[in-house]
Every structure is written in structure tokens, then in C-alpha cells.
Amino acid sequence: MLRTKTVKYMNKFNLIFVFLLVAYHPVIHAAPMSFKGSTTSMSQVSKDYFSIESSYASSIEDSFGAKAIRAKGNGYKTKLGEIFYLRKLMRINAAKSQTNLWLFTGVGFIDIKKNNTKEHHIYLSPTIQFDYETKRIYGMISHQILRAGHENFDTTKIEGGFSFYEAGYTQIQPWFILKTKNINNLNNEIKYTPTLRLINKSIFIDAGVSMDGDPVFHFMYTF
Amino acid sequence: MKKIILLMVIISLSGQSYGLTQKIEVLGMVCAFCAQGIEKNFRATDNVDDVFVSLENYFVAIESKDGLDNKFIKEVINDAGYDVQKIEIFPITVNQIRIENE
Secondary structure: OHHHHHHHHHHHHHHHHHHHHHHEOOOOOOOOOOOOOOEEEEEEEEOOEEEEEEEEEOOOOEEEEEEEEEEEEOOEEEEEEEEEEEEEEEEEEEOOEEEEEEEEEEEEEEEEEEOOEEEEEEEEEEEEEEEEEOOOEEEEEEEEOOEEOOEEOOEEEEEEEEEOOOOOOOOOEEEEEEEEEEEOOOOOOOEEEEEEEEEOOOEEEEEEEOOOOOEEEEEEEOO | OHHHHHHHHHHHHHOOOOOEEEEEEEEOOOOHHHHHHHHHHHHOOOOEEEEEEEOOOOEEEEEEOOOOOHHHHHHHHHHOOOEEEEEEEEOOOHHHHHHHHO
């Protein structure tokens, strides 16, 4: 009995540990890369989509990383493993805003299942991302080209939102973000996800439910 | 010159010893996650006693024994992804700046 309880407790502990490990994320709000020498890890979980990635910034303009994605929809089931290089092409630091232009270049393999067919491909996938933020507003647009064999999984994302009030460095700041996303082949239509984001110095919570009822949740903690 | 004299007067009246406080105006510092890299790197620097980040007013204040070299300050801010607009020496402690801004 005691052994069973101990095993259950250990399993819970392991789950929490893995969750915290996945969630370790010294991230900045809009940009996919933090400061020089930092490691950025992130995960996104929803009903049809799971991703986990980690990258290391060797300079303030260059980052190297790896990611894994599992996604399904429209009869497709896909699994991807990728290594990527991220280059900050441009940053404009203004008095009260920052603007960034990023280029991701990923190389990986993809497993595609549809009906009773299975395909495996190696791919090269560039992504361009543009974002802008102030302490009160945030906007981002990105487009990824991902072709594998005759399949097209190009992904477009547009996000925008505002913070409810201005917060200090140690205070919690709530944001409303509307996320839109479309993955060719997997989505029949654009997915809209209203999201509530709470961030402070070290904790980042992102929770939303898409218009078709798919919950999306992020929890991040900075060590 | 007036600032230095004022600083010396404050020190002599209070009987306490203070380091040198530098206030850095930072361009592009718009969120707490952004500013963490700046704070962490300055806190890890030898001789730095205190660091205060003001998101509201877009500046970082550093108190250190002898003051930090401006070139080094710019390097740390740039490595965090931001730009320095202005560096000033302030005749009060970082804690006093913190109290005024919180």
C-alpha cells in the first residue's frame, strides 16, 4: 500500500519536474531569442498540436536550437524533428518600442500519415517573422515555408493584442492577445484563439481557447 | 560639480558610505522579460552592489564601489539586445531611486 502511494507520488513528482523543465524559458515577450549566452526553451500544448523546443543564443543576433512537433488535422498526422538556426536580421530599439525581423532556417525530418499511407521526408524550412511591441501593444506576423514531397504545410501566424495596464518590473502585467494561425493541409480554415497572458519578472502564463473549442496553454518560469 | 559636492555633503551628514550610482537610459526596454538579462548580467559583475530596473521610465540604475566603465555598460546593454541612450552619474543611492520610483 505504502509502496503504491510512493510510486504514485513519485510519478506526480516526475510529471511536475518534466513540466517545469519544459517550461524553463528565459524568454522575452515578442522575440524568439533572449540575451547573449541564454538558453530559451518553450512548449505549446493544444488538442491537435504539441511542440517543444530549446535554443542557445551564442550572440545577440545568432541562436541555435532543436525542436519537435506533433500535429494533426484534416486526416493528417505529422511528426517533425528539426534543428534550426535563428538570425536576427534587424532590431530597431526606439525610446518606447522595439521592432524585430527574424529569419529561422530549419532542417529536419517529417513523418506524415494520411489514411493508410505513410511518408517520410527530409525538409529545409525557412520562416520569416516580424514583430513590434511597446509596453501596451504587441503585434507579430510570421510565415513558414514547409514542403515535404508533394505536401504543403506552410504556416502563417498573426498575433496582436494589448495590455490592460502598464506594470512595473516586478509586477504582474495582464495582456489580451488574439492569435490567428493557419497550417496548410492541417487546417481547413484559419484558427482564432483569444488568449489571456499574464507575465511578470519570472512567470509567464498564456491560456486561451480557440473559437472551435481547442484549449491552448503555456506556463513558463524563468530560473 | 554641484552634484559631486551635494553627494559629499550627503555622505558626510549621514555618516554612511555610498558607492557610485549610474543611471542608464535604455532604448527598447519594454517588458520585464527583456530587462531580466540586463539585471542578471549587472548583478553578476564584480563591485556592483545594487541594480534597479524601471520599466515605467525606461532606465537602469547601478550602484557600484567605483562606478562601471561606460564602454562596459554599453556592452552589457547591447548583449541584452538594447541600446544606451544616456549614462549619468547620480548623487543618490539605488535604493533611494527605487523608493522614488516604486
